[in-house]
Amino acid sequence: MLLREVEGEVTTLLSDLIRINTTNPPGNETEAASYLAKVLEEDGLDCEILESAPGRGNLVARLKGTGEKPSLLLLSHLDVVAANPGEWSVNPFSGVVKDGFVWGRGAIDMKSMTAIEVMVMKLLKRNNVKLKGDVILAATADEERGGEAGAEWLVRNHPEKVMASYVINEGGGQAIPIDGKNVFTIQTAEKGILWLKIKAKGSPGHGSLPGAADNAILRMCRVIERLGNHRAGIALIPTVVQFLTVLAEGNNSIKEVASLLRNPDVADNVLDMLAQRDKAMAEEIRAMMRMTIAPTIVHGGVKENIIPSECEAVFDCRILPGQSISEAFKSIRSLLGDIEKLEFEVIQSNEPSESPTDTPLYQFIVKVLREFEPECLVTPIMLTGGTDSRFFRRLGAVCYGFHPLRSDLPYGEILKMIHGVDERISVENLVFGTSVLYNVVERFMT
Numbered sequence: 001m002l003l004r005e006v007e008g009e010v011t012t013l014l015s016d017l018i019r020i021n022t023t024n025p026p027g028n029e030t031e032a033a034s035y036l037a038k039v040l041e042e043d044g045l046d047c048e049i050l051e052s053a054p055g056r057g058n059l060v061a062r063l064k065g066t067g068e069k070p071s072l073l074l075l076s077h078l079d080v081v082a083a084n085p086g087e088w089s090v091n092p093f094s095g096v097v098k099d100g101f102v103w104g105r106g107a108i109d110m111k112s113m114t115a116i117e118v119m120v121m122k123l124l125k126r127n128n129v130k131l132k133g134d135v136i137l138a139a140t141a142d143e144e145r146g147g148e149a150g151a152e153w154l155v156r157n158h159p160e161k162v163m164a165s166y167v168i169n170e171g172g173g174q175a176i177p178i179d180g181k182n183v184f185t186i187q188t189a190e191k192g193i194l195w196l197k198i199k200a201k202g203s204p205g206h207g208s209l210p211g212a213a214d215n216a217i218l219r220m221c222r223v224i225e226r227l228g229n230h231r232a233g234i235a236l237i238p239t240v241v242q243f244l245t246v247l248a249e250g251n252n253s254i255k256e257v258a259s260l261l262r263n264p265d266v267a268d269n270v271l272d273m274l275a276q277r278d279k280a281m282a283e284e285i286r287a288m289m290r291m292t293i294a295p296t297i298v299h300g301g302v303k304e305n306i307i308p309s310e311c312e313a314v315f316d317c318r319i320l321p322g323q324s325i326s327e328a329f330k331s332i333r334s335l336l337g338d339i340e341k342l343e344f345e346v347i348q349s350n351e352p353s354e355s356p357t358d359t360p361l362y363q364f365i366v367k368v369l370r371e372f373e374p375e376c377l378v379t380p381i382m383l384t385g386g387t388d389s390r391f392f393r394r395l396g397a398v399c400y401g402f403h404p405l406r407s408d409l410p411y412g413e414i415l416k417m418i419h420g421v422d423e424r425i426s427v428e429n430l431v432f433g434t435s436v437l438y439n440v441v442e443r444f445m446t
Protein backbone atom coordinates (compact mmCIF):
# COMPACT_ATOMS: atom_id res chain seq x y z
CA MET A 1 0.00 0.00 0.00
CA LEU A 2 2.98 2.35 0.52
CA LEU A 3 3.89 4.12 -2.72
CA ARG A 4 7.51 2.94 -2.64
CA GLU A 5 8.00 3.97 -6.26
CA VAL A 6 7.91 7.70 -5.38
CA GLU A 7 10.63 7.48 -2.71
CA GLY A 8 13.45 8.89 -4.85
CA GLU A 9 11.28 11.55 -6.46
CA VAL A 10 9.76 12.98 -3.30
CA THR A 11 13.10 12.87 -1.46
CA THR A 12 14.80 14.84 -4.24
CA LEU A 13 11.92 17.32 -4.25
CA LEU A 14 12.37 18.01 -0.55
CA SER A 15 16.18 18.21 -0.72
CA ASP A 16 15.95 20.67 -3.61
CA LEU A 17 13.39 22.81 -1.76
CA ILE A 18 15.55 22.95 1.36
CA ARG A 19 18.53 24.08 -0.76
CA ILE A 20 16.53 27.11 -1.93
CA ASN A 21 16.97 29.39 1.07
CA THR A 22 13.58 30.96 1.83
CA THR A 23 14.39 32.32 5.28
CA ASN A 24 11.74 34.91 6.10
CA PRO A 25 12.62 37.76 6.23
CA PRO A 26 13.22 38.34 3.36
CA GLY A 27 11.47 35.14 2.16
CA ASN A 28 12.53 35.05 -1.47
CA GLU A 29 9.82 32.46 -2.13
CA THR A 30 9.60 33.11 -5.89
CA GLU A 31 12.70 30.98 -6.48
CA ALA A 32 11.08 28.03 -4.71
CA ALA A 33 7.76 28.66 -6.50
CA SER A 34 9.53 28.68 -9.90
CA TYR A 35 11.29 25.43 -9.06
CA LEU A 36 7.95 23.80 -8.20
CA ALA A 37 6.32 25.16 -11.35
CA LYS A 38 9.03 23.42 -13.36
CA VAL A 39 8.53 20.16 -11.46
CA LEU A 40 4.73 20.29 -11.91
CA GLU A 41 4.98 21.20 -15.60
CA GLU A 42 6.99 18.01 -16.19
CA ASP A 43 3.70 16.17 -15.61
CA GLY A 44 1.73 18.64 -17.69
CA LEU A 45 0.20 20.68 -14.85
CA ASP A 46 -0.37 24.39 -15.50
CA CYS A 47 0.94 26.66 -12.79
CA GLU A 48 0.71 30.30 -11.94
CA ILE A 49 3.08 32.31 -9.76
CA LEU A 50 1.37 35.26 -8.08
CA GLU A 51 3.73 37.75 -6.46
CA SER A 52 2.48 39.95 -3.64
CA ALA A 53 5.74 41.92 -3.91
CA PRO A 54 8.95 41.35 -5.90
CA GLY A 55 10.40 38.00 -4.82
CA ARG A 56 7.33 37.06 -2.73
CA GLY A 57 5.90 34.38 -5.00
CA ASN A 58 2.85 32.21 -4.33
CA LEU A 59 2.43 29.14 -6.51
CA VAL A 60 -1.05 28.01 -7.54
CA ALA A 61 -2.00 24.99 -9.67
CA ARG A 62 -5.38 23.41 -10.33
CA LEU A 63 -6.64 20.04 -11.50
CA LYS A 64 -10.18 20.46 -12.79
CA GLY A 65 -12.94 18.14 -11.69
CA THR A 66 -16.43 17.62 -13.03
CA GLY A 67 -18.01 19.73 -10.27
CA GLU A 68 -19.98 16.84 -8.76
CA LYS A 69 -17.99 17.08 -5.54
CA PRO A 70 -16.74 20.04 -3.45
CA SER A 71 -13.29 21.44 -4.15
CA LEU A 72 -10.19 20.71 -2.09
CA LEU A 73 -7.15 22.94 -1.58
CA LEU A 74 -3.76 21.44 -0.66
CA LEU A 75 -2.09 24.32 1.16
CA SER A 76 1.48 24.81 2.36
CA HIS A 77 3.96 27.61 2.93
CA LEU A 78 7.33 27.97 1.24
CA ASP A 79 9.09 30.24 3.73
CA VAL A 80 11.07 29.08 6.75
CA VAL A 81 12.43 30.65 9.92
CA ALA A 82 16.15 31.44 10.25
CA ALA A 83 18.69 28.74 11.11
CA ASN A 84 22.07 29.34 12.72
CA PRO A 85 24.49 26.91 10.98
CA GLY A 86 26.84 27.01 14.00
CA GLU A 87 24.25 25.19 16.12
CA TRP A 88 23.44 22.44 13.60
CA SER A 89 25.28 19.17 12.98
CA VAL A 90 24.81 19.64 9.19
CA ASN A 91 24.46 22.71 6.95
CA PRO A 92 20.77 23.65 7.47
CA PHE A 93 20.40 24.53 3.78
CA SER A 94 22.11 21.43 2.39
CA GLY A 95 19.06 19.14 2.18
CA VAL A 96 21.49 16.29 2.78
CA VAL A 97 20.16 12.73 3.07
CA LYS A 98 21.91 11.00 5.96
CA ASP A 99 20.99 7.99 8.13
CA GLY A 100 17.66 7.68 6.34
CA PHE A 101 16.64 11.27 7.04
CA VAL A 102 16.45 14.44 4.92
CA TRP A 103 18.08 17.19 6.98
CA GLY A 104 17.56 20.93 6.85
CA ARG A 105 15.46 23.95 7.73
CA GLY A 106 11.91 23.27 6.63
CA ALA A 107 12.25 19.46 6.70
CA ILE A 108 9.21 19.38 9.01
CA ASP A 109 7.89 22.98 8.95
CA MET A 110 6.86 22.61 6.21
CA LYS A 111 8.72 21.93 2.98
CA SER A 112 8.15 18.18 3.43
CA MET A 113 4.41 18.77 3.24
CA THR A 114 4.92 20.97 0.16
CA ALA A 115 6.90 18.14 -1.44
CA ILE A 116 4.19 15.62 -0.50
CA GLU A 117 1.38 17.81 -1.86
CA VAL A 118 3.26 18.47 -5.11
CA MET A 119 3.89 14.74 -5.44
CA VAL A 120 0.16 14.04 -4.91
CA MET A 121 -0.77 16.54 -7.67
CA LYS A 122 1.75 14.94 -10.05
CA LEU A 123 0.42 11.46 -9.28
CA LEU A 124 -3.22 12.48 -9.79
CA LYS A 125 -2.28 13.86 -13.19
CA ARG A 126 0.07 11.03 -14.10
CA ASN A 127 -2.50 8.40 -13.18
CA ASN A 128 -5.17 10.31 -15.10
CA VAL A 129 -7.51 10.24 -12.09
CA LYS A 130 -11.06 11.33 -13.03
CA LEU A 131 -11.73 13.94 -10.37
CA LYS A 132 -15.28 14.86 -9.39
CA GLY A 133 -14.15 18.13 -7.80
CA ASP A 134 -11.28 20.56 -8.36
CA VAL A 135 -8.04 19.86 -6.51
CA ILE A 136 -6.01 23.02 -6.03
CA LEU A 137 -2.44 23.38 -4.83
CA ALA A 138 -1.20 26.58 -3.19
CA ALA A 139 2.35 26.93 -1.88
CA THR A 140 2.49 30.35 -0.29
CA ALA A 141 4.90 32.98 0.97
CA ASP A 142 5.19 34.63 4.35
CA GLU A 143 3.46 32.26 6.77
CA GLU A 144 6.21 32.63 9.34
CA ARG A 145 5.60 36.40 9.54
CA GLY A 146 1.81 36.29 9.60
CA GLY A 147 0.84 35.56 5.98
CA GLU A 148 0.24 39.15 4.90
CA ALA A 149 2.33 38.63 1.74
CA GLY A 150 1.13 35.05 1.33
CA ALA A 151 -2.13 33.29 2.22
CA GLU A 152 -3.89 36.39 3.50
CA TRP A 153 -2.92 38.31 0.34
CA LEU A 154 -4.07 35.44 -1.91
CA VAL A 155 -7.43 35.14 -0.18
CA ARG A 156 -7.98 38.89 -0.40
CA ASN A 157 -6.76 39.46 -3.98
CA HIS A 158 -7.35 36.17 -5.79
CA PRO A 159 -10.07 34.31 -3.87
CA GLU A 160 -11.36 32.67 -7.08
CA LYS A 161 -7.97 31.01 -7.54
CA VAL A 162 -7.55 29.51 -4.07
CA MET A 163 -10.86 29.29 -2.24
CA ALA A 164 -12.18 25.77 -1.79
CA SER A 165 -14.75 23.99 0.34
CA TYR A 166 -12.05 21.96 2.05
CA VAL A 167 -8.43 22.77 2.89
CA ILE A 168 -5.62 20.45 4.01
CA ASN A 169 -2.70 22.30 5.62
CA GLU A 170 -0.09 21.96 8.37
CA GLY A 171 -0.77 21.88 12.10
CA GLY A 172 -1.65 18.22 12.67
CA GLY A 173 -1.09 14.73 11.33
CA GLN A 174 1.79 13.99 13.66
CA ALA A 175 1.33 10.75 15.57
CA ILE A 176 1.78 10.96 19.33
CA PRO A 177 2.93 7.60 20.69
CA ILE A 178 0.97 6.79 23.84
CA ASP A 179 1.14 3.41 25.55
CA GLY A 180 2.57 1.79 22.44
CA LYS A 181 -0.19 3.09 20.15
CA ASN A 182 0.04 5.86 17.60
CA VAL A 183 -2.49 8.62 18.20
CA PHE A 184 -2.74 10.60 14.95
CA THR A 185 -3.85 14.21 15.27
CA ILE A 186 -5.93 16.26 12.87
CA GLN A 187 -5.83 19.98 13.54
CA THR A 188 -9.39 21.29 13.58
CA ALA A 189 -8.99 24.43 15.66
CA GLU A 190 -6.52 27.12 16.53
CA LYS A 191 -6.46 29.81 19.15
CA GLY A 192 -6.78 33.47 18.36
CA ILE A 193 -4.10 36.03 19.10
CA LEU A 194 -4.32 39.32 20.94
CA TRP A 195 -0.99 41.11 21.29
CA LEU A 196 -1.50 43.93 23.69
CA LYS A 197 0.79 46.77 24.72
CA ILE A 198 0.09 48.31 28.09
CA LYS A 199 1.72 51.55 29.15
CA ALA A 200 1.89 52.45 32.85
CA LYS A 201 2.28 56.16 33.58
CA GLY A 202 3.63 57.86 36.71
CA SER A 203 5.56 60.98 37.59
CA PRO A 204 9.35 61.22 37.51
CA GLY A 205 11.66 61.97 40.40
CA HIS A 206 15.15 61.52 41.81
CA GLY A 207 16.18 57.95 42.60
CA SER A 208 17.24 59.04 46.07
CA LEU A 209 13.70 60.16 46.98
CA PRO A 210 11.37 57.35 45.95
CA GLY A 211 8.51 58.56 48.13
CA ALA A 212 8.31 61.88 46.28
CA ALA A 213 7.76 60.31 42.84
CA ASP A 214 5.20 57.96 41.31
CA ASN A 215 7.23 55.07 39.92
CA ALA A 216 5.76 53.65 36.68
CA ILE A 217 7.83 50.46 37.07
CA LEU A 218 6.11 49.64 40.34
CA ARG A 219 2.72 50.17 38.71
CA MET A 220 3.71 47.88 35.82
CA CYS A 221 4.86 45.23 38.32
CA ARG A 222 1.29 45.01 39.61
CA VAL A 223 -0.01 44.67 36.05
CA ILE A 224 2.48 41.94 35.16
CA GLU A 225 1.88 40.08 38.36
CA ARG A 226 -1.90 40.23 37.92
CA LEU A 227 -2.02 39.21 34.24
CA GLY A 228 0.94 36.82 34.28
CA ASN A 229 -0.55 34.73 37.08
CA HIS A 230 -4.14 34.95 35.94
CA ARG A 231 -5.90 31.66 35.33
CA ALA A 232 -8.87 32.38 33.12
CA GLY A 233 -12.04 30.33 33.37
CA ILE A 234 -12.09 26.92 31.72
CA ALA A 235 -14.10 26.45 28.54
CA LEU A 236 -14.09 23.10 26.75
CA ILE A 237 -14.57 23.49 22.99
CA PRO A 238 -15.72 20.48 20.91
CA THR A 239 -12.22 19.79 19.53
CA VAL A 240 -10.72 19.63 23.01
CA VAL A 241 -13.53 17.46 24.40
CA GLN A 242 -12.89 14.95 21.61
CA PHE A 243 -9.11 15.18 22.08
CA LEU A 244 -9.36 14.46 25.81
CA THR A 245 -11.83 11.62 25.19
CA VAL A 246 -9.44 9.89 22.80
CA LEU A 247 -6.49 10.39 25.15
CA ALA A 248 -8.43 8.89 28.01
CA GLU A 249 -9.63 5.96 25.92
CA GLY A 250 -7.40 3.01 26.69
CA ASN A 251 -4.37 5.10 27.60
CA ASN A 252 -3.46 4.12 31.12
CA SER A 253 -0.75 6.68 31.57
CA ILE A 254 -3.11 9.59 30.90
CA LYS A 255 -6.39 8.24 32.19
CA GLU A 256 -6.72 11.01 34.76
CA VAL A 257 -7.72 13.29 31.92
CA ALA A 258 -11.05 11.48 31.88
CA SER A 259 -11.91 13.14 35.17
CA LEU A 260 -11.19 16.50 33.57
CA LEU A 261 -14.11 15.90 31.30
CA ARG A 262 -16.40 14.99 34.17
CA ASN A 263 -15.44 17.94 36.33
CA PRO A 264 -13.65 20.96 34.87
CA ASP A 265 -13.46 22.46 38.41
CA VAL A 266 -10.71 20.03 39.36
CA ALA A 267 -8.96 20.25 35.99
CA ASP A 268 -5.99 22.22 37.24
CA ASN A 269 -5.37 19.82 40.13
CA VAL A 270 -5.46 16.89 37.75
CA LEU A 271 -3.09 18.65 35.37
CA ASP A 272 -0.71 19.46 38.23
CA MET A 273 -0.53 15.73 38.92
CA LEU A 274 -0.04 14.88 35.26
CA ALA A 275 2.69 17.54 35.02
CA GLN A 276 4.84 15.60 37.47
CA ARG A 277 5.10 12.82 34.88
CA ASP A 278 4.60 14.63 31.58
CA LYS A 279 4.94 18.37 31.89
CA ALA A 280 4.79 19.08 28.15
CA MET A 281 1.48 17.24 27.75
CA ALA A 282 -0.04 18.73 30.92
CA GLU A 283 0.77 22.31 29.96
CA GLU A 284 -0.44 21.78 26.41
CA ILE A 285 -3.80 20.57 27.71
CA ARG A 286 -3.96 23.45 30.21
CA ALA A 287 -3.49 25.96 27.39
CA MET A 288 -6.19 24.23 25.33
CA MET A 289 -8.79 24.83 28.01
CA ARG A 290 -8.61 28.55 28.56
CA MET A 291 -7.45 31.96 27.43
CA THR A 292 -3.79 32.46 28.37
CA ILE A 293 -1.84 35.67 28.94
CA ALA A 294 1.97 35.79 28.89
CA PRO A 295 4.05 38.93 29.45
CA THR A 296 6.75 38.88 26.74
CA ILE A 297 8.43 42.32 26.60
CA VAL A 298 9.09 44.98 29.27
CA HIS A 299 10.68 48.40 28.79
CA GLY A 300 11.08 51.02 31.49
CA GLY A 301 13.59 53.51 32.81
CA VAL A 302 16.51 55.35 31.21
CA LYS A 303 19.00 56.18 33.92
CA GLU A 304 20.24 54.74 37.22
CA ASN A 305 19.08 57.69 39.34
CA ILE A 306 15.84 58.70 37.64
CA ILE A 307 12.52 57.26 38.72
CA PRO A 308 10.71 56.63 35.45
CA SER A 309 7.35 58.14 34.58
CA GLU A 310 6.66 55.47 31.97
CA CYS A 311 6.97 51.72 31.70
CA GLU A 312 5.48 49.59 28.96
CA ALA A 313 4.98 45.88 28.54
CA VAL A 314 3.67 43.58 25.84
CA PHE A 315 1.33 40.67 26.57
CA ASP A 316 0.75 37.70 24.29
CA CYS A 317 -2.82 36.68 24.90
CA ARG A 318 -4.31 33.59 23.21
CA ILE A 319 -8.03 33.06 23.13
CA LEU A 320 -10.23 30.03 22.47
CA PRO A 321 -12.58 29.44 19.54
CA GLY A 322 -15.91 30.84 20.72
CA GLN A 323 -14.26 33.78 22.46
CA SER A 324 -13.76 37.09 20.69
CA ILE A 325 -10.90 39.56 20.65
CA SER A 326 -13.15 42.34 21.97
CA GLU A 327 -14.40 40.21 24.89
CA ALA A 328 -10.82 39.24 25.77
CA PHE A 329 -9.76 42.89 25.67
CA LYS A 330 -12.65 43.85 27.94
CA SER A 331 -11.87 41.10 30.43
CA ILE A 332 -8.21 42.12 30.62
CA ARG A 333 -9.19 45.74 31.25
CA SER A 334 -11.57 44.71 33.99
CA LEU A 335 -8.90 42.55 35.64
CA LEU A 336 -6.83 45.73 35.94
CA GLY A 337 -9.81 47.96 36.79
CA ASP A 338 -8.38 49.17 40.12
CA ILE A 339 -4.96 50.13 38.71
CA GLU A 340 -4.89 53.75 37.53
CA LYS A 341 -2.87 55.49 34.83
CA LEU A 342 -2.79 52.68 32.29
CA GLU A 343 -3.02 53.00 28.50
CA PHE A 344 -3.88 50.08 26.23
CA GLU A 345 -2.94 49.47 22.60
CA VAL A 346 -3.75 46.41 20.49
CA ILE A 347 -0.63 45.60 18.41
CA GLN A 348 -2.09 42.71 16.45
CA SER A 349 -5.04 40.39 16.68
CA ASN A 350 -6.40 37.30 14.92
CA GLU A 351 -9.74 35.72 15.70
CA PRO A 352 -9.65 32.02 16.69
CA SER A 353 -11.10 29.39 14.36
CA GLU A 354 -12.54 25.88 14.47
CA SER A 355 -13.80 23.39 11.86
CA PRO A 356 -16.27 20.56 12.57
CA THR A 357 -15.22 16.90 12.54
CA ASP A 358 -18.51 15.51 11.23
CA THR A 359 -17.58 15.91 7.57
CA PRO A 360 -16.93 13.33 4.85
CA LEU A 361 -13.29 14.45 4.50
CA TYR A 362 -12.59 13.92 8.21
CA GLN A 363 -14.13 10.45 8.01
CA PHE A 364 -12.01 9.63 4.97
CA ILE A 365 -8.82 10.66 6.72
CA VAL A 366 -9.66 8.43 9.70
CA LYS A 367 -10.54 5.52 7.40
CA VAL A 368 -7.30 5.77 5.42
CA LEU A 369 -5.15 6.07 8.55
CA ARG A 370 -6.78 2.91 9.98
CA GLU A 371 -5.98 1.06 6.76
CA PHE A 372 -2.31 1.95 7.17
CA GLU A 373 -2.32 1.35 10.93
CA PRO A 374 -5.30 -0.68 12.12
CA GLU A 375 -4.45 -0.13 15.80
CA CYS A 376 -4.09 3.63 15.64
CA LEU A 377 -6.31 6.20 17.32
CA VAL A 378 -7.24 9.45 15.60
CA THR A 379 -8.14 12.68 17.33
CA PRO A 380 -8.89 16.27 16.44
CA ILE A 381 -6.51 18.73 18.09
CA MET A 382 -6.38 22.44 18.71
CA LEU A 383 -3.14 24.32 18.10
CA THR A 384 -2.28 26.93 20.70
CA GLY A 385 -0.36 28.71 17.92
CA GLY A 386 -1.69 29.72 14.52
CA THR A 387 -1.49 28.64 10.86
CA ASP A 388 -2.68 30.02 7.52
CA SER A 389 -5.86 27.93 7.91
CA ARG A 390 -7.48 30.82 9.76
CA PHE A 391 -7.76 32.90 6.57
CA PHE A 392 -9.72 30.12 4.87
CA ARG A 393 -11.89 29.23 7.86
CA ARG A 394 -12.90 32.89 8.08
CA LEU A 395 -14.41 32.54 4.58
CA GLY A 396 -16.24 29.35 5.43
CA ALA A 397 -13.82 26.61 4.35
CA VAL A 398 -13.46 23.47 6.45
CA CYS A 399 -9.71 23.25 7.21
CA TYR A 400 -7.75 20.35 8.60
CA GLY A 401 -4.11 20.42 9.64
CA PHE A 402 -2.98 17.04 8.40
CA HIS A 403 0.67 16.39 7.63
CA PRO A 404 0.80 12.62 8.19
CA LEU A 405 3.88 11.58 10.14
CA ARG A 406 4.60 8.38 11.98
CA SER A 407 6.51 8.74 15.22
CA ASP A 408 9.98 7.48 14.31
CA LEU A 409 11.61 10.02 16.60
CA PRO A 410 10.49 10.82 20.17
CA TYR A 411 7.52 13.24 20.05
CA GLY A 412 9.29 15.80 22.22
CA GLU A 413 12.29 15.77 19.89
CA ILE A 414 10.13 16.54 16.86
CA LEU A 415 8.49 19.47 18.63
CA LYS A 416 11.96 20.81 19.51
CA MET A 417 13.18 20.56 15.89
CA ILE A 418 10.42 22.88 14.61
CA HIS A 419 12.08 26.31 14.52
CA GLY A 420 14.96 24.59 16.40
CA VAL A 421 18.14 22.77 15.34
CA ASP A 422 18.76 19.59 13.32
CA GLU A 423 15.29 19.62 11.76
CA ARG A 424 14.86 16.42 9.75
CA ILE A 425 12.30 13.96 8.43
CA SER A 426 12.81 10.29 7.61
CA VAL A 427 12.58 9.19 3.99
CA GLU A 428 10.20 6.53 5.33
CA ASN A 429 7.88 9.28 6.61
CA LEU A 430 7.99 11.10 3.27
CA VAL A 431 6.78 7.93 1.59
CA PHE A 432 4.19 7.37 4.33
CA GLY A 433 2.92 10.96 4.09
CA THR A 434 2.65 10.85 0.30
CA SER A 435 0.89 7.48 0.40
CA VAL A 436 -1.67 8.52 3.02
CA LEU A 437 -2.42 11.88 1.43
CA TYR A 438 -2.67 10.43 -2.07
CA ASN A 439 -5.12 7.80 -0.83
CA VAL A 440 -7.23 10.39 0.97
CA VAL A 441 -7.37 12.79 -1.99
CA GLU A 442 -7.81 10.22 -4.74
CA ARG A 443 -10.62 8.39 -2.97
CA PHE A 444 -12.34 11.48 -1.54
CA MET A 445 -12.41 13.27 -4.90
CA THR A 446 -13.58 10.41 -7.15
Ligand SMILES: [Zn+2]
Binds near residue numbers: 077109143170
Ligand atom coordinates in the same frame (compact mmCIF):
# COMPACT_ATOMS: atom_id res chain seq x y z
ZN1 LIG B 1 4.73 26.13 9.27
